[in-house]
Amino acid sequence: MKTAEAYEHEQGWDFEKAAMPYVDSLYNTAYRMTRNSEDAEDLVQETYLKAYKYYDKFEEGTNFKAWLFKIMKNTFINNYRKKKLTPHKIDFSEIEESYERVIQKNAPDLIRDPESEIFQDMMDADVKRALDSLPHDYKMVVLLADIEGFSYKEIAEILDCPVGTVMSRLYRGRKMLERTLLDYARKYGYIRGEAEPAKMRSRKDEVKGRKKKDEKGEETDVQEPEESEEEVLFAEAEDEEFEFEVEEQEEERFEVE
Amino acid sequence: MLCDDYKRVVYFFLDGSVSQRRAVELETHRRDCHDCDERTLVHRKLRDFVKKRLAPISAPEHLKVRLVQSLRIAE
Ligand SMILES: [Zn+2]
Numbered sequence: 001m002k003t004a005e006a007y008e009h010e011q012g013w014d015f016e017k018a019a020m021p022y023v024d025s026l027y028n029t030a031y032r033m034t035r036n037s038e039d040a041e042d043l044v045q046e047t048y049l050k051a052y053k054y055y056d057k058f059e060e061g062t063n064f065k066a067w068l069f070k071i072m073k074n075t076f077i078n079n080y081r082k083k084k085l086t087p088h089k090i091d092f093s094e095i096e097e098s099y100e101r102v103i104q105k106n107a108p109d110l111i112r113d114p115e116s117e118i119f120q121d122m123m124d125a126d127v128k129r130a131l132d133s134l135p136h137d138y139k140m141v142v143l144l145a146d147i148e149g150f151s152y153k154e155i156a157e158i159l160d161c162p163v164g165t166v167m168s169r170l171y172r173g174r175k176m177l178e179r180t181l182l183d184y185a186r187k188y189g190y191i192r193g194e195a196e197p198a199k200m201r202s203r204k205d206e207v208k209g210r211k212k213k214d215e216k217g218e219e220t221d222v223q224e225p226e227e228s229e230e231e232v233l234f235a236e237a238e239d240e241e242f243e244f245e246v247e248e249q250e251e252e253r254f255e256v257e
Numbered sequence: 258m259l260c261d262d263y264k265r266v267v268y269f270f271l272d273g274s275v276s277q278r279r280a281v282e283l284e285t286h287r288r289d290c291h292d293c294d295e296r297t298l299v300h301r302k303l304r305d306f307v308k309k310r311l312a313p314i315s316a317p318e319h320l321k322v323r324l325v326q327s328l329r330i331a332e
Contacts, residue, residue: 015328016325016328016329020321020324020325023316023320023321023324024313024315024316025313026316027314027315027316027317027320028313028314028315028316031314032311037317041316041317041320041323044316044320044324045320045323045324045327048324048327048328049327049328049331052328052331053331103295103296103299107292107295107296107298107299108295110298110299110302110303111295111298111299111302119306122310124310124311127306127307127310127311128311131307131311145272146304146307146308147308147311147313151274152272152274167269170268171265171268171269174268174300174304177303177307178299178300178303181303181306181307
C-alpha cells in the first residue's frame with residue numbers, strides 16, 4: 001500500500017511509464033466500442049485512473065496490457081448498462097445458412113481478388129457499419145483478436161470467461177461480420193444473390209414481461225447480468241461437437257503462447 | 258475428416274491455434290477438398306480486408322496530455 005510520499009511518487013512515475021505506451025491501443029478499441037471520440041476519451045481516462053488506483057493490485061510478471069484492457073472492458077460494461085442499450089438475441093443458424101448460400105455461389109469470385117475487384121468500392125464506412133452491427137460482446141472479441149492481436153488466452157483473461165467462450169464468440173463474431181460484408185457486396189451488385197439481412201431480434205421482443213419495464217426505462221431491467229445473458233445464448237446453440245473441439249484445443253495448445 | 262468438422266475449426270486453424278496433429282489433419286483435408294480450400298481463402302481475404310480497412314486510430318495528443326496531468330494530480 002501507499003505510505004511514504006516518496007514511494008507514492010515513484011509508483012506514480014512507474015505507472016505512467018508502464019501504462020502510457022498502451023494509450024493508442026486502448027483508445028483505438030475504446031473508439032470502436034463507443035463509436036465516438038468523446039466517449040472514447042472518457043473511457044480511456046476512466047480506465048487509466050482506475051488502473052492507477054489499483055496499480056498495487058497488479059501482479060508483477062503478468063500481462064499488463066491485458067490487465068489495462070480488462071479494466072477498460074469492465075468500465076465499458078458498467079457504462080453500457082447505465083445507458084440501457086438492449087442486447088440482441090441472434091438466430092445464428094439463420095446466419096450460417098445464408099452465409100453458406102452466398103459462399104457456395106460466390107467463393108471462386110471472392111477468391112479471385114476481393115480487394116481490388118469486388119470490394120474495391122466498398123467504403124471504410126461500410127466496414128465500420130458492419131463491425132458496429134455486431135452485438136458488443138462479439139465485436140469486442142473480434143477487435144481484441146483481429147485488430148489488437150491478443151491471444152485467445154489473453155482475451156479470456158480480459159473478458160473473464162473461459163477460452164472456449166472466446167473461441168465461440170470469435171467464430172460467430174467473425175462469421176456475422178463476414179456475412180454482413182458479403183451482404184453489402186451483394187447490394188452493391190458485386191456478388192450474386194440471396195443474402196437476406198439477418199434477423200436480429202432484440203431481447204424486448206423475446207421477453208414480453210420486460211417490455212413494459214423497458215419502455216418506462218426502469219433501473220431494474222438494466223441490472224440484468226450480462227454474463228448470464230451470454231450463457232443463455234450459447235447454451236442454445238453450442239453443440240456437443242463444438243465443445244469437444246474447444247476442449248481438445250484448450251488442453252493441447254494454450255501453453256504455446 | 259468431414260467438411261463440417263473442417264468448417265467448425267477453420268478460423269482457429271487460420272489463427273494457428275490448433276494442435277500440431279490437428280493442423281496436419283486439417284491441411285490434408287484442405288488439400289483434397291476444393292470447397293474447404295476455397296472457404297479458407299475467403300475467410301483469410303475477408304479478415305485481411307477488414308484489418309486493412311479498420312486502420313488503427315491513435316489517441317489524440319490532447320488526451321495524452323490530459324491523462325498525464327490527471328495521473329500526476331492523482332499522485
Ligand atoms: Zn471439405
